[in-house]
Amino acid sequence: MASGITGRKGAEMKEELVAALVKLERDEVLGMVTQRIEAGEDPLGILEDCRQGMTAVGDLFQQGDYFLAELLLSAEIFKGAVAILQPHLAKSHSSQLRAKVVLATLKGDIHDLGKNILATLLQAQGFEVHDLGVDVPPPLVLEKVKEIRPEFVGFSALITTAFASMKEAADLLQQAGLRNGLKLMIGGGVTTPIVKDYVGADFQTLDAMEGVNYCLNVVGGR
Incomplete structure (x- = not known):
């Protein structure tokens, strides 16, 4: 009772x-x-x-x-x-670091609510989150990935103007030879599986918790 x-x-x-x-x-x-x-x-x-x-x-x-x-x-x-x-x-959470994640709302978009929620949820699960902020130029993403070598990169968008920047950032990572072993995620109210394919991302979601679960599954829940 x-x-x-x-x-x-x-x-x-x-x-x-x-x-x-x-x-x-x-x-x-x-x-x-x-x-x-x-x-x-x-x-x-x-x-x-x-x-x-x-x-x-x-x-x-x-x-x-x-x-x-x-x-x-x-x-x-x-x-x-x-x-x-x-x-x-x-x-x-465990003191053991699960993985590194770089998050950004890219050039053309200044909305960060979804990104901030994801960052908080990931940190709560033991991920090391590097949040680059909003209206981020794609080359800055490349610099950060070169610097810390994360396992995940996530882009958030609430307006479609950010799609071109997402693709540019993904292309820069590919050209630099940094896409192997790196999981690229996109999310936000305007993203779809079609946008995922356009950008060349590995994962797309409209729900921050799905993003967390994806990261946990990739690292094997360690």
Whole structure:
């Protein structure tokens, strides 16, 4: 009986956190995150609830029910939640580095919400993430890959103007002989399997958690 109550309470707390994030209730979200982490909950579980809330916000944006202002506000709330969770996330995963990942929103796009969520989720799983930011020139990606030799490179896009930059960056990596052993990922609301083929990427997704699972599968969950 106790486990059933615990499970029901956990489900209710999850629903409340997701709903508060969707409603853009900053104080409520941060208060719930703080309360749950202080109660000893798994930070990865709390982070997953926040991610689901952000996914719901993204869906509302795609449907035209939310606009850019709401999207940006949700991103700020998410960042606040992550700031609370970060010290606990750092303690929750193995000290062994899984792999290196370079992330960027390339030239022609300045949206970084999806990229930031992926970066947080990857770091929580023990990946070393190098985030180059937004509106990044493709040659800068090449320089970073030469410098740190990552196992993964990920590009995010919310507008189609970034597709040409994605292909340019992929071509630069190929020409430099750096594509062998490197997994190239693309994601974001405007990406499709067709875009993946155009860019020459190995993986495409609209969901940050799918990106994390892909990386975990490639490294064998080590």
